[in-house]
Amino acid sequence: MADWIMWLIGAGVLVILELFSGTFYLLMIAIGMAAGAATALMRIDLPGQTLAAAVVGVIATMLLRRSRFGKFQRTNAAADPNVNIDIGQSVHVPEWQERSARVMYRGAMWDVELAPGVPAQPGTFRICEIRGSRLIVGA
Known part of the structure; x- marks a missing residue:
């Protein structure tokens, strides 16, 4: 099976798990895995795919954390x-x-x-x- 298919299957599994968790963090990692699939489609080797997935996933998670959706609001x-x-x-x-x-x-x-x-x-x-x-x- 091609590398890009494996990345997309992993992203799909994370999207499904995210639906059960109710947070957006798994969705951000799924976006990183989609970036790994895009890198695989450009015929870059596995270390490059993994690096692209990790960088995009970390940046997406950090952006989510800084947004209003990533902040937990405590109420009395x-x-x-x-x-x-x-x-x-x-x-x-x-x-x-x-x-x-x-x-x-x-x-x-x-x-x-x-x-x-x-x-x-x-x-x-x-x-x-x-x-x-x-x-x-x-x-």
Whole structure:
């Protein structure tokens, strides 16, 4: 079997594995292997093919790492409504005691704490964050 076919089979396998992993890094190595196949089509020997595949794969991986797709963004799960369905819901607080209260929410008693800068007045508040079993609420 020709060298370029082996490079393309390897690239295809990496593309399939990349679909299962959910990252783009295996795709970048597959691009490097496609460069190895292109080098093989130019009738350059195996060390040259391997060098071309390695250089293109490393450069593609470095470019991916510097792009916005390669950066892992951490979010605060306690304040993320995609993680916790209670964020953004409203809760009624009848009275405050030293910027905290105890209220019934979703059939259970919860400790409620005011977010910084919110006045301690009775009323309806929006849940901004959840820390353990404590609801942090804002206006």
